[in-house]
Structures are given as C-alpha cells and as structure tokens.
Amino acid sequence: MATAFPEPAPSKGPRPSAFMTLNDSTAMQWAPHNDFPVDPAGQDGFDYDLPLHFAQQSVGLYDYTQNGVPYNHNYNLTYSAPYLGPSCPRSYTNDLDLTGLPMNIPESYPPAAYQIEPQTPQEAMDLSDQGINGQLRQLREDYDNQYPSNIKQEDLTGYNSPYDSDITRSSTPSGDPPMPPHGYKNDGAGEEGAIDKEQPYAQLIYRALKEAPGHTMILRDIYDWFKKNTEKAADKETKGWQNSIRHNLSMNGAFEKVDYLCEESKKGFMWRLTEEALREGVKSTTRYRSKQPNKRGHRSQNPLPQRQASGAKGGQAARRSARMRRSNRMNEPYRSEPHNFSRSVPSAFDTTYNTDTPMPYPPSPYYSSVGSEADLDYSKDDFGSALGGASLALMPPRSFTGSPLSQGMAACGDTGYILELDPSEPLFTNSPSPTADEPRTPDSRGRWEEDMALGGCAAYTFDTPYSEFPL
C-alpha cells in the first residue's frame, strides 16, 4: 500500500508553532490524533461538535471539565468497557459507545492523526460528588461488569482496520521525514484488509488507551485491544507481543500506571495516558530507554552472563521500586492509593521536584523538555486561557465533594496551590534537558540511590500536592 506518506496539511493546527518551534529533532513524536479540535479561543465553549446526547449522558458520569485536571486525579476515572465485545463496531463512527465518550472520530485517526496539536484538556474526566472510594469502587465495578475478563476473541477475518490504509504512521512535527514504517510489512500483498501497516506498539497502545474511557485500561484489555485491532497478536503461539506491550507500557513515558491496585483481582494496575501524551502524543519508547551503551560492538565477550546480569539488574530495580510503592501504601494507606500514579519510567528528574513544593501538576519530565521551548509551551499554553497569565501557577486542587462545576478551573479555591514559579523559568532548572544526549531515563545510579535515600518515594509517586485534600 501507500509507502508514500502524504503529509497532513501542516496548516491544520491552530497552534502549530508551539510545537514547530520544538527544535529538538530527537523530540520525535507521534502527534495525537485529535479527537477534539482545539479551539484556543473557546476552550470552555465546547465549540467542537459535541453530540448532544453525549453531553447528556455525560452528566454525572463523564463530566469533562474544561481543563486543569491534574492527571493524577485518579479518582476521576470511571472505567468502563472500552468497547463492548463482538457487537462493538470496529468502525469508529459517530455512534456513541457506552462510555459516552464522543467517538465521532473518523478524523481522529489519520489524516488528522499526525497533526501536531495539543489536545484539549477536556478529555480529562471528572466526576460527580461521590466520595473517592465510591468512585474507585464504581470504577472497578464498572470495569468488571462491562469488561469481563473472559474476553471474547473476535474473529479477525474481515477485520476492518480503524486506522486504515492511508495511515502515514508518523510524521514528525517539523515535517521531518515520517517515522520509518518500522515493521512495515508489505508482504501480505494481497490479503484484503491485511493490516500490513502495523504501527509501533507504543502508538497502538496509545490508540487503545485513547479509545478507553478515561484513557485508562488494564493490561488485559490492552491485550484484547491488540487482539481485536492489530495483527501483533495474530501469532498466538508466542507471547512476545504481550511482552512487548508490557515493555512499552513500562518504558514509555506516555503511559502511566494508576496506582490503584485492586486487591481482589489480579488484573493489576490500570494504565493511563499521561496528560502530556494526550496533548502531545506518544513519543518513541526509545527515548525512555536507558542510554547505556548498547555494547553492540563487544557483545561477543560473553553475552550470556551479560544477559543474565541484565535480568538481575532489572529484577533488582523492579524490586526496589515495588518496595517503594509498597512502602508508600503502607505508610499512607489511604491517601497514597488513589492519588498516586506511578510513572513507569523512573526518572532522575523526579528528585528535582521536591515534595515541599506543591506541584500543581506532576512535572512532565518526559514530555516537556525541561528548560526548553517545549517547557514553556507546556506551562503557558496547554492549560487554557482560563488560567490566565498565571497558568502555571494555578491548579486547583479539587475537592472530592465539590460540584463538578467547582472542579473546573474556575474553582481555584481555598486550598489552591500556587506555584511560585515564573512561568518563564524552567520548572526544573537542575534537571537536564532530556535530549538525544540525555535520555529521560535514570542513567545515574547515584541519583537513583539518592531517590531511595530520600525516603523512597520521590521516584514514583507524586501525592504530596494532594495531601491536603479534604478527604
């Protein structure tokens, strides 16, 4: 099929310059498909075509605040079935699914998919006035009810790719050559409907999460999504694809774990798109990988021990991080649960963000290049005009009991946190700007240990700003 990559009209973005100025060539990213055309002038106006029934259905269930929803407000999630099994049409038409999410996204996939347009924060979910526990319980119940784990495997024959043939896979903001269609197999050559153009795992996961309510799924659902929507899982023999999914979830900063562990089930954590990912799209997982030299040159030495050592290292690190999480939960059994999110990719950046400074928003160590234009853009643009000039400074901590309205940006009430930072200043001045030279992965053991010394919470959890929530 099309090996050519028709560039989407670069003019479409309302604020293309914001990202076009991102000169970091390594900041390759897949632009998000924008479900909601951004209207910079009317962020609170739902200027886009929001189906009426959507608005109605959303009452009390999905209340899209206009912006400023901290993305670690996990209690905002209402997890229902991302899709409904066999009856769920794969065509993403204007029909509403049960989620009440506007699925009118024929253009949410290409060609618009590769526009560099931040997404409106309307996507963030809000809730009604239930308590947080109720929310979480509801979330889980919804999930369990609507998404039974015995997922039916839909026949893939006749599958009609939602991201159809003209997908250009990826193109970089600055009109760089599109992402090489890695894994682009033209082999099928005849098979109708053959999704010969599988996108990278990260991108596919992004899509899956994007479709999901709250942009949140559990691993199993992601698996299932892949089964239904991709060819990656076609090979039922190997589980490599699952491994790859997990790998990408873990390694790619676009995905974060919602640190709400359901004890009674072993479904594990929920995975969610980060706010940055929603705005800016998913970026190459490679960026988050360790920058340790690949040792490709001298692997002949003794690859096996090295491999084992690798595993051992991973295991150690995994154990430490898990211990941290556990420790957190034990120390703060209530608060830490729903509020935390876990960044899959631990970051040396995290230490720069000391817990004494109320962060209105978890820093975006993975996306907003610290100290770069992207950072500025992050700080002043994406939270919408409602914030006014102090955009960076204000982020309302929202009361659980507040009305949905009060949870919007207008409600910068009593407990509001004000970041005393000049928006023009980089958030983390002592953080390296992650570039190709400095991947956003903790390549410094020293820093890592430092994290541990700090009490073992800095690296993964960001619950401090919310500790004052009236629970």
Add this chain to the structure above:
DNA sequence: CTATGTAAACAAC
C-alpha cells in the same frame, strides 16, 4: 545512531 521489536531475568502478587 535511532526506533523498534523481542527475549529474558527477576520480583511481586
């Protein structure tokens, strides 16, 4: 070199 996929070690559950 980058991006991606994959295998695998390992820990925790």
Add this chain to the structure above:
DNA sequence: GTTGTTTACATAG
C-alpha cells in the same frame, strides 16, 4: 501464571 521493570540484543533505516 500474570504483571511490571529493566536490560540486552537484533534489525531496519
């Protein structure tokens, strides 16, 4: 056995 983290290696471009 599953989930999550991490490292290493292979391959394509």
